[in-house]
Amino acid sequence: xxxxxxxxxxxxxxxxxxxxxxxxxxxxxxxxxxxxxxxxxxxxxxxxxxxxxxxxxxxxxxxxxxxxxxxxxxxxxxxxxxxxxxxxxxxxxxxxxxxxxxxxxxxxxxxxxxxxxxxxxxxxxxxxxxxxxxxxxxxxxxxxxxxxxxxxxxxxxxxxxxxxxxxxxxxxxxxxxxxxxxxxxxxxx
Amino acid sequence: xxxxxxxxxxxxxxxxxxxxxxxxxxxxxxxxxxxxxxxxxxxxxxxxxxxxxxxxxxxxxxxxxxxxxxxxxxxxxxxxxxxxxxxxxxxxxxxxxxxxxxxxxxxxxxxxxxxxxxxxxxxxxxxxxxxxxxxxxxxxxxxxxxxxxxxxxxxxxxxxxxxxxxxxxxxxxxxxxxxxxxxxxxxxx
Numbered sequence: 389x390x391x392x393x394x395x396x397x398x399x400x401x402x403x404x405x406x407x408x409x410x411x412x413x414x415x416x417x418x419x420x421x422x423x424x425x426x427x428x429x430x431x432x433x434x435x436x437x438x439x440x441x442x443x444x445x446x447x448x449x450x451x452x453x454x455x456x457x458x459x460x461x462x463x464x465x466x467x468x469x470x471x472x473x474x475x476x477x478x479x480x481x482x483x484x485x486x487x488x489x490x491x492x493x494x495x496x497x498x499x500x501x502x503x504x505x506x507x508x509x510x511x512x513x514x515x516x517x518x519x520x521x522x523x524x525x526x527x528x529x530x531x532x533x534x535x536x537x538x539x540x541x542x543x544x545x546x547x548x549x550x551x552x553x554x555x556x557x558x559x560x561x562x563x564x565x566x567x568x569x570x571x572x573x574x575x576x577x
Numbered sequence: 578x579x580x581x582x583x584x585x586x587x588x589x590x591x592x593x594x595x596x597x598x599x600x601x602x603x604x605x606x607x608x609x610x611x612x613x614x615x616x617x618x619x620x621x622x623x624x625x626x627x628x629x630x631x632x633x634x635x636x637x638x639x640x641x642x643x644x645x646x647x648x649x650x651x652x653x654x655x656x657x658x659x660x661x662x663x664x665x666x667x668x669x670x671x672x673x674x675x676x677x678x679x680x681x682x683x684x685x686x687x688x689x690x691x692x693x694x695x696x697x698x699x700x701x702x703x704x705x706x707x708x709x710x711x712x713x714x715x716x717x718x719x720x721x722x723x724x725x726x727x728x729x730x731x732x733x734x735x736x737x738x739x740x741x742x743x744x745x746x747x748x749x750x751x752x753x754x755x756x757x758x759x760x761x762x763x764x765x766x
Binding site: 487 | 581583634636637638639640641642643645646676677678679680681682683684710712713714715
């Protein structure tokens with residue numbers, strides 16, 4: 389686990405990811421735009437022409453236990469694989485009731501009841517992910533997760549989301565937007 | 578658990594808390610100054626004349642289980658009690674090794690081995706505290722804890738710190754500063 393990375397996702401006219409679709413899952417949607425720009429550790433803030441901007445930081449594990457970390461590390465792959473041309477950017481906000489739970493109560497719902505870690509494992513190494521926390525940053529969401537996968541893994545990715553959204557954990561999700569993207573040539577802007 | 582509060586502690590010439598002492602416990606100290614200004618949810622940033630500034634946000638529990646939350650809530654008291662004229666501001670940074678541990682490994686060191694929660698319980702309700710997280714904010718520390726207690730509880734407070742600093746958890750602390758303060762009249766600046 390390295391130093392936390394601050395990541396800014398800016399929806400607008402520029403960026404290396406073309407927006408294919410923006411769908412509200414729970415609550416209000418975000419405005420449709422042409423591209424998403426992903427900036428790491430940019431202290432300058434969102435780009436000028438952004439229609440919306442989501443920020444978050446990587447962090448340490450919050451629920452994952454050693455045996456699970458070991459199992460995940462044995463199979464998961466990183467971002468930026470050449471064949472992973474598809475991405476999903478999914479911001480989520482959970483309810484006050486979720487955040488009022490104690491650590492052991494959240495862990496029990498997250499894994500023992502909802503199998504969040506186990507479900508994610510079922511789609512490795514195809515679906516790579518990076519979680520960003522933003523609840524403490526006065527952002528409108530608590531988390532922003534970035535997923536990358538190949539076109540052939542799109543159906544599997546949708547199946548994974550369906551299983552997670554049917555879980556008890558998701559009854560605590562009160563705002564969720566699902567943004568799908570395709571990588572374009574790095575030289576394009 | 579309410580919405581996270583962003584708190585800024587600014588050391589300089591102004592503020593309602595007089596600085597009695599600043600001692601390095603591990604690593605470098607912070608500059609001596611006359612006062613500390615405590616700002617909640619101030620988007621304007623640190624005050625101009627500050628010699629140093631520490632920021633952090635309150636958050637949800639990270640290790641505390643339901644039975645422990647219930648026990649703590651039964652006895653702990655809030656900040657700003659009239660008799661609690663003494664304060665300590667203690668910023669801490671833990672090592673890379675700590676943050677690379679999985680959730681269950683950190684919990685085991687924190688409570689089962691080091692009795693962090695139990696030790697804190699022994700000094701309630703005399704010593705009130707509020708924890709602020711800043712590891713994800715690119716601050717020089719990971720946490721800033723603010724304690725308030727009465728003059729008669731000063732020896733007990735020092736005993737509590739001694740027990741915590743002798744614990745296994747503290748072998749992961751690589752930077753710690755201990756700032757002691759006394760509240761002055763609210764009208765003073």
